[in-house]
Amino acid sequence: MMTSSPPRLAVFDMDGTLIDSLPDLAACADWLLAQYGLPPVTPEAVRPMIGDGVAVLVSRLLEHAGPAAARINRAEATARYMERYTPHSTDLSRPFPGTVETLAALHAAGWRMAVCTNKPVAAARHILQVMDLEKWFVAVGGGDSFGVRKPDPRHLLGTIEQAGSTPARALMTGDHHNDVACATGAHVPVIFARWGYGQPEMEAGATVGADSISELPHLAGELRPA
Numbered sequence: 001m002m003t004s005s006p007p008r009l010a011v012f013d014m015d016g017t018l019i020d021s022l023p024d025l026a027a028c029a030d031w032l033l034a035q036y037g038l039p040p041v042t043p044e045a046v047r048p049m050i051g052d053g054v055a056v057l058v059s060r061l062l063e064h065a066g067p068a069a070a071r072i073n074r075a076e077a078t079a080r081y082m083e084r085y086t087p088h089s090t091d092l093s094r095p096f097p098g099t100v101e102t103l104a105a106l107h108a109a110g111w112r113m114a115v116c117t118n119k120p121v122a123a124a125r126h127i128l129q130v131m132d133l134e135k136w137f138v139a140v141g142g143g144d145s146f147g148v149r150k151p152d153p154r155h156l157l158g159t160i161e162q163a164g165s166t167p168a169r170a171l172m173t174g175d176h177h178n179d180v181a182c183a184t185g186a187h188v189p190v191i192f193a194r195w196g197y198g199q200p201e202m203e204a205g206a207t208v209g210a211d212s213i214s215e216l217p218h219l220a221g222e223l224r225p226a
Contacts, residue, residue: 027088038068116156150179153185
């Protein structure tokens with residue numbers, strides 16, 4: 001008797017891949033600096049700080065602010081940032097153009113979908129819900145879901161397991177070297193999202209690169225045939 005193989009699973013990073021979240025991340029960064037009497041920061045300065053989770057973003061932000069920020073407690077600043085960011089995370093952020101159509105096309109082709117993000121899972125779910133994207137995903141693996149986070153492959157492996165698939169049937173899409181490293185460590189093909197926030201050199205090691213999210217249904221079908 002033949003047993004059916006696990007479903008194909010498309011796993012997505014969030015910031016810079018599914019969602020253009022830079023406007024809200026930068027606005028919150030500006031707010032935090034103002035709380036400490038520090039000068040403002042531009043969105044372009046915040047862009048390369050994204051991808052390693054909130055604590056690292058805040059730490060990079062305070063380093064960018066210079067010696068005046070040295071006295072600030074990083075843990076307290078991170079807590080203040082999250083307290084502000086969570087209710088304001090969808091003020092200005094939007095899915096990248098073509099995202100909804102891409103998710104619909106993958107769903108129609110029989111794919112399951114999941115999110116693997118270094119964002120705290122509550123914040124990630126809140127954003128997906130407000131943007132009416134949550135319905136597409138069978139699992140959301142946040143930065144606090146498994147005790148490890150990207151680039152640790154166990155973050156992706158945990159998300160795949162949660163989604164009811166296997167690494168042999170999954171693929172990852174992301175815009176950061178953490179996504180590439182995470183997928184490589186999990187032996188999962190990875191599509192580098194060139195439309196996101198990552199520098200071009202972060203594509204090194206990716207299976208393939210894509211200029212637009214609209215390319216994903218075709219690329220995914222090539223990497224993981226039905």
